[in-house]
Amino acid sequence: MHRLKRDFFENPTITVAKELLGKTLVFNKHQGLIIETEAYIGENDPACHAAKGRTKRTEIMYGEAGYSYVYLIYGMYYCLNIVTEEKNFPAAVLVRGIILNHTKDAKDINGPGKLCKHLGITQEHNKINLINSNFFYITAPKKQQTFSYIETPRIGIKVGIDKLWRFKIHSFY
DNA sequence: GAATAGATCCGC
DNA sequence: CGGATCTATTCA
Numbered sequence: 001m002h003r004l005k006r007d008f009f010e011n012p013t014i015t016v017a018k019e020l021l022g023k024t025l026v027f028n029k030h031q032g033l034i035i036e037t038e039a040y041i042g043e044n045d046p047a048c049h050a051a052k053g054r055t056k057r058t059e060i061m062y063g064e065a066g067y068s069y070v071y072l073i074y075g076m077y078y079c080l081n082i083v084t085e086e087k088n089f090p091a092a093v094l095v096r097g098i099i100l101n102h103t104k105d106a107k108d109i110n111g112p113g114k115l116c117k118h119l120g121i122t123q124e125h126n127k128i129n130l131i132n133s134n135f136f137y138i139t140a141p142k143k144q145q146t147f148s149y150i151e152t153p154r155i156g157i158k159v160g161i162d163k164l165w166r167f168k169i170h171s172f173y
Numbered sequence: 174g175a176a177t178a179g180a181t182c183c184g185c
Numbered sequence: 186c187g188g189a190t191c192t193a194t195t196c197a
Binding site: 174175176177178179181182183184185 | 186187188189191192193194195196197
C-alpha cells in the first residue's frame with residue numbers, strides 16, 4: 001500500500017473520480033474500498049457548489065488538490081469530497097460508497113451520508129490535507145484488483161443530469 | 174431578518 | 186412520497 005500524493009489529485013476530476021475506484025480510504029481505524037464516486041467540476045457545472053462563484057463555503061474547492069471538503073446536507077448528513085485539479089479551479093470528487101474491510105464481514109456502505117456517519121466524519125474534518133494527515137488519507141494497493149465500472153448521471157441533483165459523472169464499480173473480475 | 178433549496182436517508 | 190432538520194445563500 002502506498003499513499004496517494006498531491007499529483008494524483010491534480011489530474012482532471014473525471015480521471016481522479018475513476019481512478020479513486022478500487023483505492024482504499026483510511027480514516028482513523030476505519031478502512032474502506034472506494035466503490036462509488038461523483039465528479040463536480042468548476043463554475044460551469046451547475047450542480048457544483050462553486051457554480052455561483054467563490055464563497056466562504058466553496059473556498060476550499062479553489063484551493064490545492066488533496067484536501068477534504070466536508071459539508072452538512074439536509075441538516076442531517078455530512079458528505080465527503082476530495083478537492084481536485086489545480087489551485088483556483090474549483091472541483092472535487094464526492095465519495096459515495098465504500099466497502100468497509102476493517103471488520104471480518106465486509107460491509108457495503110452506499111450513500112455519502114451513511115458513509116460519513118459510519119466513519120465518524122463531521123464538519124471538524126473539513127479542509128484536512130490528505131497528503132499529510134496521519135489518520136485521514138487514500139492508499140493504493142500494490143496490485144489493484146481489476147473491475148468493470150459503470151457511468152451514470154449524478155444522484156440527488158436537478159441540474160447537470162446530462163453529465164455522466166457518477167462512477168461505480170459494477171463487478172470484480 | 175426572512176425565505177428557500179439542498180451532492181440524503183428512512184419509513185410509510 | 187414526505188418528513189426530519191439546519192445551513193449557506195439570496196432577497197428585501
